[in-house]
Amino acid sequence: MGDIRRRGAVALGITGLVAPLTIALGAAPAQAASCTTQAGPYQKQVEKFLGRPVDGKQSTADCKAIKAFQTKHGISPNIGYAGSVTWGVMDLMTKQKAVGTHPNRDGKCPTNKGRIACVNLTLQLSWIQDGDRLVYGPVPVRTGRDGYETRTGLKKIYWRDKNHVSSIYNVPMPYSQFFDGGQAFHSVNLSMWNPPGSHGCTNMTPKDAKKYWSLLKKGDDVFVYGRKPGT
Structure with a gap:
């Protein structure tokens, strides 16, 4: 034994x-705030996944929803930025469900x-x-x-x-x-x-x-x- x-x-x-995808985070804004005001490169896709209005623009409600998702799944930094890691996790979830x-x-x-x-x-x-x-x-x-x-x-x-x-x-x-x-x-x-x-x-x-x-x-x-x- x-x-x-x-x-x-x-x-x-x-x-x-840290989870299933090791996709590069990409250039997240250098912002120490708890919630970023900047739209990410996957803003529309993330908005759609979360059932948010799909306009490609970051709102306070968008950021809170994205941040909550990131916090739940250990995605860092969890500042509500719609980057490639966040979208990669969502895309994987969609494929798994299918x-x-x-x-x-x-x-x-x-x-x-x-x-x-x-x-x-x-x-x-x-x-x-x-x-x-x-x-x-x-x-x-x-x-x-x-x-x-x-x-x-x-x-x-x-x-x-x-x-x-x-x-x-x-x-x-x-x-x-x-x-x-x-x-x-x-x-x-x-x-x-x-x-x-x-x-x-x-x-x-x-x-x-x-x-x-x-x-x-x-x-x-x-x-x-x-x-x-x-x-």
């Missing part, structure tokens, strides 16, 4: 305080393995299927940031630790299920859209991590494919 524990601590995708209940529509996750956990890095989604039957999900996940990418390919869960704590970062990693050299499914108390991502693990909400724990077991297959935007 000592060996496994050391391996499990090497590339843990723990909580880097998947509906057919996450394996493209057939890329194997259907000949029985029960398998699938991870689509491109859409930052995961689900469990049995053959071509959807068992659970899809759910949003938070995978490795640039330089700490979650590795692709067919893997197997080789170690499970319900109360794991990283020996490197001293960070709790509840419901850890390791599937590749220290990379694991585990829960975090962060938004799944908190940029720029993990240190390699597949982060999940506590609810989803608990469900994965109950549905999967040691030896089950995991298939990771695609490429996370910004990596």
Whole structure:
């Protein structure tokens, strides 16, 4: 177990305080105010996503709505500026929603393995299927940031630790299920859209991590494919 524990601590995708997209922030205005008066390059798109009047002009109400979204998902600086990171998160959310209940529509996750956990890095989604039957999900996940990418390919869960704590970062990693050299499914108390991502693990909400724990077991297959935007 000592060996496994050391391996499990090497590339843990723990909580880097930041989510799914590592798109460059762009030139945000150098303004220390709590809410910027400047319109961003994605002003209209952000206004539309938030259900605001779409005029491309920054209003006090626009800024408050954008700032609230940024604060909720850990986007920094949270000054209400409609920049590329904010729009990138919103665009990803829209694409995830469009998947509906057919996450394996493209057939890329194997259907000949029985029960398998699938991870689509491109859409930052995961689900469990049995053959071509959807068992659970899809759910949003938070995978490795640039330089700490979650590795692709067919893997197997080789170690499970319900109360794991990283020996490197001293960070709790509840419901850890390791599937590749220290990379694991585990829960975090962060938004799944908190940029720029993990240190390699597949982060999940506590609810989803608990469900994965109950549905999967040691030896089950995991298939990771695609490429996370910004990596």
